[in-house]
Amino acid sequence: MTRGLGRGLPALLLQRLLQAGLVAWMVGTLTFVLTRTLPGDMAYRIAAGRYGHDMVDTAAAEAVRAELALNQPASSAYFGWLWDLLQFDLGRSLVSGEPVVRELWHQLGHSLGLAAVAVALSLLLGPPLGLAAGLRPRGMLDRLSEVVASVLRALPPFAVGLVLILVFAVGLGWLPAAGHGRTAHSVLPALTLALGLAAVSSRVARNAMADVSQSAYYAFSRTKGLSDRLTFMRHGLRNVAVPVVAYLGVQFVYLIEGVVVVETLFAWPGIGHALVHAIVARDVPMIQGTALIMGLLFVLLNTVVDIVCHLLDPRRRHA
Amino acid sequence: MTLAQQAPLLHIEDLAVDGDGVSIAPFSLTLIPGQRLTLLGETGSGKSLLAQAIMGTLPKGLAARGRLHIAGQTFAADDTPSRRKLWGHTLALLPQEPWHALDPTMRAISQIAESHRHVAGRSRREAGAAARRDLAGLGLQDAGHKLPSELSGGMAQRVAFAAASAGGAHIVIADEPTKGLDATRRDAVVALLARTSDDGGSLLTITHDIEVARRLGGEVAILRQGQVVERGPAKRVLTSPQSDYGQRLMAADPSRWPVPRPLTCKAGKSVIEARQLAMARGGKTLFEDLSLNIAPGEIVGISGPSGCGKSTLGDVLLGVAKADKGEVIREPSQSRLGFQKLYQDPPAAFSPHWTLRRLLDDLIRRHRLDPAAIVPLMVHLNLDPALLDRRSGEISGGELQRFAILRVLLLEPCFLFADEPTSRLDPITQQETLSLLVELARERHCGVMLVSHDPALIERLCDRRLTLGDTDTKSPAAITDTAAEASLSP
Numbered sequence: 001m002t003r004g005l006g007r008g009l010p011a012l013l014l015q016r017l018l019q020a021g022l023v024a025w026m027v028g029t030l031t032f033v034l035t036r037t038l039p040g041d042m043a044y045r046i047a048a049g050r051y052g053h054d055m056v057d058t059a060a061a062e063a064v065r066a067e068l069a070l071n072q073p074a075s076s077a078y079f080g081w082l083w084d085l086l087q088f089d090l091g092r093s094l095v096s097g098e099p100v101v102r103e104l105w106h107q108l109g110h111s112l113g114l115a116a117v118a119v120a121l122s123l124l125l126g127p128p129l130g131l132a133a134g135l136r137p138r139g140m141l142d143r144l145s146e147v148v149a150s151v152l153r154a155l156p157p158f159a160v161g162l163v164l165i166l167v168f169a170v171g172l173g174w175l176p177a178a179g180h181g182r183t184a185h186s187v188l189p190a191l192t193l194a195l196g197l198a199a200v201s202s203r204v205a206r207n208a209m210a211d212v213s214q215s216a217y218y219a220f221s222r223t224k225g226l227s228d229r230l231t232f233m234r235h236g237l238r239n240v241a242v243p244v245v246a247y248l249g250v251q252f253v254y255l256i257e258g259v260v261v262v263e264t265l266f267a268w269p270g271i272g273h274a275l276v277h278a279i280v281a282r283d284v285p286m287i288q289g290t291a292l293i294m295g296l297l298f299v300l301l302n303t304v305v306d307i308v309c310h311l312l313d314p315r316r317r318h319a
Numbered sequence: 320m321t322l323a324q325q326a327p328l329l330h331i332e333d334l335a336v337d338g339d340g341v342s343i344a345p346f347s348l349t350l351i352p353g354q355r356l357t358l359l360g361e362t363g364s365g366k367s368l369l370a371q372a373i374m375g376t377l378p379k380g381l382a383a384r385g386r387l388h389i390a391g392q393t394f395a396a397d398d399t400p401s402r403r404k405l406w407g408h409t410l411a412l413l414p415q416e417p418w419h420a421l422d423p424t425m426r427a428i429s430q431i432a433e434s435h436r437h438v439a440g441r442s443r444r445e446a447g448a449a450a451r452r453d454l455a456g457l458g459l460q461d462a463g464h465k466l467p468s469e470l471s472g473g474m475a476q477r478v479a480f481a482a483a484s485a486g487g488a489h490i491v492i493a494d495e496p497t498k499g500l501d502a503t504r505r506d507a508v509v510a511l512l513a514r515t516s517d518d519g520g521s522l523l524t525i526t527h528d529i530e531v532a533r534r535l536g537g538e539v540a541i542l543r544q545g546q547v548v549e550r551g552p553a554k555r556v557l558t559s560p561q562s563d564y565g566q567r568l569m570a571a572d573p574s575r576w577p578v579p580r581p582l583t584c585k586a587g588k589s590v591i592e593a594r595q596l597a598m599a600r601g602g603k604t605l606f607e608d609l610s611l612n613i614a615p616g617e618i619v620g621i622s623g624p625s626g627c628g629k630s631t632l633g634d635v636l637l638g639v640a641k642a643d644k645g646e647v648i649r650e651p652s653q654s655r656l657g658f659q660k661l662y663q664d665p666p667a668a669f670s671p672h673w674t675l676r677r678l679l680d681d682l683i684r685r686h687r688l689d690p691a692a693i694v695p696l697m698v699h700l701n702l703d704p705a706l707l708d709r710r711s712g713e714i715s716g717g718e719l720q721r722f723a724i725l726r727v728l729l730l731e732p733c734f735l736f737a738d739e740p741t742s743r744l745d746p747i748t749q750q751e752t753l754s755l756l757v758e759l760a761r762e763r764h765c766g767v768m769l770v771s772h773d774p775a776l777i778e779r780l781c782d783r784r785l786t787l788g789d790t791d792t793k794s795p796a797a798i799t800d801t802a803a804e805a806s807l808s809p
Contacts, residue, residue, distance in 0.1 A: 215419070216415075217419065219376065220414045220479070220482075223411075223414075224482055224483050225406045225407015225434060225437070225438035226407070226437055230433075235425070238424050239422065239423070239424055314425075314426065
């Protein structure tokens with residue numbers, strides 16, 4: 001992550017904008033190349049996506065091939081896509097025929113909702129636990145939370161999700177295992193993501209808190225007469241928040257990657273779910289569209305993180 | 320003052336510190352209003368622990384014994400919680416290294432105002448006004464909105480002083496308040512400290528800088544290995560010390576050092592030469608049109624205020640940084656290893672996890688050096704072979720810096736950039752270390768560039784000197800190679 005050190009906010013935003021353009025082009029190109037190199041005949045896969053696996057025959061596949069001009073050379077397909085992208089046209093889904101933008105818009109809302117709940121949950125769990133552990137380094141809470149965090153972060157999201165389903169849905173029967181619609185449905189998928197995020201942010205907060213509480217300025221604040229609570233509020237929180245927020249930017253990789261897996265696992269109708277389906281059906285415009293949105297989302301979230309860091313840390317504004 | 324004239328503000332009765340291999344013998348002192356006491360001693364003599372024992376901030380594993388009478392109240396030395404309510408109100412601790420003691424993300428004025436508000440109990444508006452008054456009184460009226468990283472060391476110390484004393488404490492304990500400051504800024508901080516006792520407070524200063532003790536006056540106590548070896552009025556102790564250690568300490572003041580033997584053969588060749596160097600950092604010119612050359616075995620001193628580009632010049636000479644303009648010509652027969660640096664903070668220059676033997680072995684293996692060179696060097700540097708099996712944290716700062724010299728000399732450098740190598744050492748250790756460095760450099764025909772903010776030291780030790788920047792009112796980056804023409808200065 002580039003840091004906006006030594007430059008003002010406008011320069012930072014401009015840089016992020018350029019980065020967004022670059023990401024859009026690279027992600028689009030990469031997904032184009034990857035889908036082209038996938039084994040199997042695209043026409044058959046698309047036809048299966050449209051009419052169902054049992055209804056596909058050579059004639060249906062050929063009809064699809066002709067309709068979508070799948071025979072055209074790769075280069076012309078690629079430049080056609082690039083030209084459309086420059087006009088903000090993501091094309092139509094090869095399967096449903098709907099504009100990609102409309103499909104994505106719908107799914108993106110679900111994904112963002114899930115991600116927001118997950119991040120909020122992780123912030124409620126991770127940093128407070130980390131602060132408590134960091135105030136007493138090597139204490140009981142510190143060591144226990146270190147073990148739990150290591151285990152949670154070492155497990156891939158689908159394994160965490162499965163364990164949660166086994167415990168809360170199958171075992172205790174408190175929450176639904178999958179689906180969408182009620183608030184209860186979002187608890188397990190959001191918790192799956194939140195646990196992985198909180199595992200890391202609790203350790204980042206713990207280390208930051210331990211460093212700050214050992215620092216000369218923390219000691220000085222106390223000896224100049226401020227109480228522990230005031231010292232923590234005035235000199236602890238902000239200094240701890242800077243690395244925690246900055247690290248959130250890195251964690252969004254985990255979040256976006258996690259969304260794909262978790263949505264598939266919990267049948268959550270979001271953008272990650274859509275991506276997996278699009279790949280199975282070789283729905284190239286949908287794949288490109290979803291990957292593009294995810295890439296841009298990453299840039300956007302990092303921009304938000306940068307702005308928050310900018311507001312939190314006066315050193316950046318001054319430099 | 321409303322306080323009774325002779326009632327002591329601070330009376331310490333048999334204060335001792337024990338634990339973790341540290342032991343400070345029972346120590347007593349009395350400070351009446353308006354009095355100053357300076358504790359002078361070598362690094363590792365436990366001076367700072369005494370300050371911490373009085374405040375009640377000793378690190379874990381150390382315990383204090385004895386009794387403290389502070390502003391009419393009596394405390395057992397190990398009862399630290401009850402002393403906490405004195406912090407800021409009665410007892411103020413001026414920290415070491417003010418840069419680190421200020422919150423890096425908070426503006427100077429807020430750090431002072433919060434003491435006025437939360438310690439002195441003023442309203443938000445009054446606290447802000449009081450902080451502005453403090454800043455103006457310290458000549459910092461324009462620095463209020465600045466962050467600590469934008470303050471110079473001297474400014475940061477003044478801000479810390481204002482923040483520490485805003486609560487109205489009459490007893491000020493200053494723990495190495497001038498560490499890392501150059502002579503001008505040091506004197507300004509000393510003047511500031513002196514105000515405390517002029518205003519009827521008591522001042523306890525802990526330092527290894529004899530000049531600080533001299534300027535503060537009042538009473539001086541010399542500490543060695545946790546024992547007070549001598550105490551009395553500053554005038555007497557600093558001019559005619561009675562104890563053996565006191566005499567050695569005073570003799571170690573750079574102004575009293577014997578003149579080292581001069582550079583005898585000044586060969587025509589230089590080990591390093593710089594031509595018309597220019598460098599700017601952050602819009603500020605550090606140096607311009609700077610030319611210099613250093614002969615084998617020659618000691619050239621650089622002085623100048625903090626931040627004037629001394630270390631940057633070193634980086635340029637060593638080829639670590641590139642100058643904006645000009646060129647550096649290094650002795651062509653030497654590899655890059657022939658140009659070395661000696662660092663300011665010895666503990667930061669050694670890996671703490673390995674024994675010194677292991678660190679030296681690694682170096683020898685890496686550069687295929689002759690292991691037989693270690694022993695004679697250790698003898699020369701007065702290092703006990705038993706120290707090889709310790710880690711860097713387990714030997715004294717002076718020993719570690721001598722190990723750093725040994726390590727760098729193993730590489731047989733032809734040029735050494737010594738960046739304030741003794742600024743963290745006490746005077747006796749400083750003199751020992753530097754005289755060894757000069758002797759070895761002469762013997763091995765290694766040119767040395769010695770950075771120091773002590774003009775007396777440079778005057779005494781160096782063949783020539785270079786002043787970077789300017790402490791006076793002249794342009795901020797004026798360079799005077801004072802002795803460039805006058806071949807060898809004293």
